[in-house]
Amino acid sequence: MKSKGFFITGTDTDVGKTFVSAILLALLRQKGINVGYFKPIQSGGQEISGKLFSPDVQFVRRLNKIDDPDELINPYCLKAALAPKEAAKLENLIIEVQKIQAAYDSLHEKYDFLIVEGAGGVKVPLWHDVWVDDYIKQLDLPVIIVARPVLGTINHTLLTIDCLKAKNVDIAGFIFNFYPLSNAEFAKRNAEIISAKSDVKYLGFIPQVSPEILQKKAAKHHLEFIESGLINLKELILNY
Numbered sequence: 001m002k003s004k005g006f007f008i009t010g011t012d013t014d015v016g017k018t019f020v021s022a023i024l025l026a027l028l029r030q031k032g033i034n035v036g037y038f039k040p041i042q043s044g045g046q047e048i049s050g051k052l053f054s055p056d057v058q059f060v061r062r063l064n065k066i067d068d069p070d071e072l073i074n075p076y077c078l079k080a081a082l083a084p085k086e087a088a089k090l091e092n093l094i095i096e097v098q099k100i101q102a103a104y105d106s107l108h109e110k111y112d113f114l115i116v117e118g119a120g121g122v123k124v125p126l127w128h129d130v131w132v133d134d135y136i137k138q139l140d141l142p143v144i145i146v147a148r149p150v151l152g153t154i155n156h157t158l159l160t161i162d163c164l165k166a167k168n169v170d171i172a173g174f175i176f177n178f179y180p181l182s183n184a185e186f187a188k189r190n191a192e193i194i195s196a197k198s199d200v201k202y203l204g205f206i207p208q209v210s211p212e213i214l215q216k217k218a219a220k221h222h223l224e225f226i227e228s229g230l231i232n233l234k235e236l237i238l239n240y
Contacts, residue, residue: 004112006142006172007116007136007142009146010147011148011159012121020146020175023063024144029064033112036115037068038073039056040126041084041119041127042054042055042076043084045077045078053070085127086125095127104139121160122160137168142170144173144175146175149186149205161194173201174202174203176191176206177206179207
C-alpha cells in the first residue's frame with residue numbers, strides 16, 4: 001500500500017521546514033487525522049549531557065506532544081551543521097539505509113499519515129549517491145515546498161519545482177513561510193507568478209508568529225489564525 005503523507009522540503013536551508021512541519025502536524029491532528037513525524041537525518045545536532053539531540057525533532061515534539069522515541073523519529077543525528085553526507089564523513093559514520101527504512105516502516109504502521117521533513121533543499125547529498133530529490137522519489141510522497149516571501153523567491157522556488165518535476169515527483173504545492181503581513185501584496189504577486197509559470201498550486205501562507213507563542217495557552221487561537229492563511233490546505237488533505 002502506498003504511504004500517505006507529505007514530504008516537506010524547502011528552497012533553501014533555514015527557510016522554516018521544521019516550523020511548517022510542526023504546524024501541519026498540529027492542524028492535521030486537530031482534524032482527527034492519526035499523523036506522525038519523521039526526520040530521517042539531522043545535521044547540526046545539539047549536544048546535551050554527552051548525547052546529540054535533533055533541535056528540529058524537539059521543537060515538533062514540544063508543539064505536538066509526540067511520544068515516539070528520538071531514535072525512531074530521527075534515526076541519524078549528526079553533529080556538524082553540514083550536508084548529511086559530509087557530516088557523516090567527519091564522524092567516520094556510514095549511514096545505513098536499512099536503518100532509516102526500518103524506522104519509516106515502523107512509523108507508517110503506527111500512523112495513517114506521515115509528515116517527513118527533509119534536510120536543506122532538494123539538491124543536498126544525503127548518503128552514498130542519494131540526494132534529497134532521489135529520496136523523495138523513493139518514498140513516492142507528494143511534496144510541499146516551503147519558500148520565503150522575499151526578493152529572490154521566484155527564482156529559488158521555480159528552480160526547486162523544475163528539479164522535482166525532472167524526477168516526476170508529485171508536487172502538492174508551495175507555502176510561503178514567515179509571511180510579512182505588512183508587505184502582503186508583494187508576496188501575493190510573487191505567489192501568483194510562481195503558480196502561473198509552474199502550474200503548481202499555492203497553498204497559502206504562514207504569517208510571522210513566534211514559535212514560543214504556539215506553545216502557550218493561546219495556541220489553538222493562533223493555529224486557527226495560521227490555518228486561515230493556508231487557503232488550500234483543506235482541499236489538499238481531502239485529495240491525499
